Amino acid sequence: MEVERLESKEEYSEMMQVVSSEHEQDVIPDLAVRNEQVCHIEKSNVMNRQEGLSLVKTLNQEQLSIFYKIRQWCLEKVAGNNPEPLHVFITGGAGTGKSHLIKAIQYEASRLLAPTCHSPDNISVLLTAPTGIAAYNLQAATIHSTFSIGTSVSLPYTPLGEEKLNTLRAKYIDLQILIIDEISMVDKRLFTYIHGRLRQIKQSGDFSPFGNVSIIVVGDFFQLSPVMGRPLYKEEVGINLFTDYFKIAELKTVVRQSDTSFADLLNRLRVRSKGTPMLDDDIATLKRCETGEDPDVLHIFTKNELVSHYNLKMLNSVCEDTVTICARDFGFDKQTGKLTELKGYLHKSKQASLEETIILGVNARVMLCKNVDLADGLVNGVCGFVTYIVRNPQEKLPPLAIYVKFDDDRVGAQRRRQTRTPADLTGSTRIEPEEEQANKKGEKRRQFPLRLAWACTVHKVQGVTVDKAVVSLKKVFTAGQAYVALSRVRSLEGLIIQDFDKKAIYCNDSIRPAIESMPPFIVESMRWRLEAHVLTLVVF
Numbered sequence: 001m002e003v004e005r006l007e008s009k010e011e012y013s014e015m016m017q018v019v020s021s022e023h024e025q026d027v028i029p030d031l032a033v034r035n036e037q038v039c040h041i042e043k044s045n046v047m048n049r050q051e052g053l054s055l056v057k058t059l060n061q062e063q064l065s066i067f068y069k070i071r072q073w074c075l076e077k078v079a080g081n082n083p084e085p086l087h088v089f090i091t092g093g094a095g096t097g098k099s100h101l102i103k104a105i106q107y108e109a110s111r112l113l114a115p116t117c118h119s120p121d122n123i124s125v126l127l128t129a130p131t132g133i134a135a136y137n138l139q140a141a142t143i144h145s146t147f148s149i150g151t152s153v154s155l156p157y158t159p160l161g162e163e164k165l166n167t168l169r170a171k172y173i174d175l176q177i178l179i180i181d182e183i184s185m186v187d188k189r190l191f192t193y194i195h196g197r198l199r200q201i202k203q204s205g206d207f208s209p210f211g212n213v214s215i216i217v218v219g220d221f222f223q224l225s226p227v228m229g230r231p232l233y234k235e236e237v238g239i240n241l242f243t244d245y246f247k248i249a250e251l252k253t254v255v256r257q258s259d260t261s262f263a264d265l266l267n268r269l270r271v272r273s274k275g276t277p278m279l280d281d282d283i284a285t286l287k288r289c290e291t292g293e294d295p296d297v298l299h300i301f302t303k304n305e306l307v308s309h310y311n312l313k314m315l316n317s318v319c320e321d322t323v324t325i326c327a328r329d330f331g332f333d334k335q336t337g338k339l340t341e342l343k344g345y346l347h348k349s350k351q352a353s354l355e356e357t358i359i360l361g362v363n364a365r366v367m368l369c370k371n372v373d374l375a376d377g378l379v380n381g382v383c384g385f386v387t388y389i390v391r392n393p394q395e396k397l398p399p400l401a402i403y404v405k406f407d408d409d410r411v412g413a414q415r416r417r418q419t420r421t422p423a424d425l426t427g428s429t430r431i432e433p434e435e436e437q438a439n440k441k442g443e444k445r446r447q448f449p450l451r452l453a454w455a456c457t458v459h460k461v462q463g464v465t466v467d468k469a470v471v472s473l474k475k476v477f478t479a480g481q482a483y484v485a486l487s488r489v490r491s492l493e494g495l496i497i498q499d500f501d502k503k504a505i506y507c508n509d510s511i512r513p514a515i516e517s518m519p520p521f522i523v524e525s526m527r528w529r530l531e532a533h534v535l536t537l538v539v540f
C-alpha cells in the first residue's frame, strides 16, 4: 500500500517535471514542529576567527561576564580538571541580546573544546531551538530533528531504537555543551525527552541529568509559553529537571531599542501583573502610537482568524487575478484498505501544517508554513512575494508550481541553483506541493506549503526584530502575548498600535517567584574579577 502511494508520488513528480519544462517559456511559523525532510545544520563552528572575535567585541559587560564564566568552564575541561556539567539558564527581556550572546558562546566554546574531540569535524557544542524559524535565524538545528523526537511527545519516555541510537552516538560522541534557545516554548515533556535522549546517547548508566552533557538554555518566560504542555518553571511533585538543577544569569540591558525610555516602558510591560495599574505616562505613550494604518508594514494579530481576515482584504486589493488551490487528501478506502484520493477533506491533526485551501495571486505576500529544507533556509516562517504561478494544463487540477521571491536571498539559494528557472524569474524559488501525514491514522495531504502573510500571529514573530509593525491588541488570549508583539520594533516611531487595550498587557504572576528562587550563575562578588579578565581577553 505504502509502495503504491510512493510510486504514485514518483509518477506525479515525474509528470510535473515534464509538464513544467513544457511551460517554462510561458502568515507565521506554526509552532508544531515537524522533522521530516528537515536537514540538520550542525557545524562545530559556523564562524571563522575574525568573525568570532568581532562578535565577542560587540558584547556588553553583562553579556561578557556570562561569556567569560562559560569560557572558564571550557578551559577547565580542556585542562582535564573534569568540572561539573553546566546547567545555566540565560534570561532577560526581549532584545537584551540573549541570542546574540549564545552565538558568541557557541563560537568560543567550540573553538576551545576542539582539542578534546576525536576528530576536528566532530560536534562539541550544539545550538538548537524548538521551532524551524528560530533554528534558521540562529543557523541552528531543531530539537526534534537533532534528537529524532517525533511530533507526539508523550510520557512515559519512549527510548530510541538501537539503529537510530547508534547513528546519534556516532554523531554526538564529542558533544559536551547543548544550547537551547527560545526555552519558554519548550514544554516539560520535550525537556524530559532531551534528558532521555542524551542519557541514551552518552550511556551514562546513572540518573545524572542530560547524560552529563552541559546544558545552556536561553529565553524569557515572560514571552510566549509552549502551545501545548507545561512551561519548565512550573513546580510539580518529584524531580524538576529545570528548577532543581539550573542556575540563572539575567541580562538587564535592552539593546534592541536604543531609546532607553521605550526600553524601560517595555520592561515595565513585561512584568506587569494583571492587578497592577499601568502608569498614566505609559498609557499615554502607547496611545500616541495609535496613528492609524500602514498597508506596507507587517501586521501582527493575536489570532489566526484576524490574520486571515486581514490577508484576504489585502489579497483582494493587491492581486488582479487569484487562484484557489485545494489540497488533495488521501484516505484509506474502507473496502480495499488502500490510500485513495478523497472527494472531500480529511480531519487533519493540529500538528499538520498544510492548508485545506489557499487563495493566491501574483504579488501576494506569502510565508512558508512547513519546514521544507532547513539547510537551504526553506523553513516554516520565511516570507516573500509570489512572482509566478505555473498553471496546470488540466485546469481542474492545482497549479504545478509557484515561484516565490523570498525577502532573504539566502533562502532557497541551493534550490535555485539546482532548478532551471526562466530568465524573467531569476531570484525566485520554485515551490512545489509537499505531502505530509495529516493525522495519526497515516492519511495524507498534498498541498503547497504556503500561506498568505501580510499579517501573522504573535506566535510567529517571537525572536524577530523588525523596523516597523502594526500591532493589534484585539483578543489577546495569553500572558506575555501583548509584550512580545509590542517589543518587536526597534523604536516607538516604528510602532503603530490598533485596538489598544491596557488590560491586554499582562504577565503570568507565577514566573517571577519561580525564577527568583533559582540560584545565581554568577555570584556578585565574582563579577568584577570576571569583567577584568574579559577586558584582557578582548583587548589581547
Ligand SMILES: Nc1ncnc2c1ncn2[C@@H]1O[C@H](COP(=O)(O)OP(=O)(O)OP(=O)(O)O)[C@@H](O)[C@H]1O
Binding pocket: 058, 059, 060, 063, 092, 093, 094, 095, 096, 097, 098, 099, 100, 101, 220, 255, 256, 462, 463, 464, 465
Ligand atoms: N552587545 C550588543 N551590541 C550590539 N547589538 C546587539 C548586542 N546584543 C544584541 N544586539 C542586537 O540587538 C538585537 C536583539 O538581540 P537578540 O535578538 O539577541 O535579543 P534577544 O534577547 O534574543 O531578543 P528576544 O527575546 O526578543 O528573542 C539584534 O539585532 C542583535 O544583533
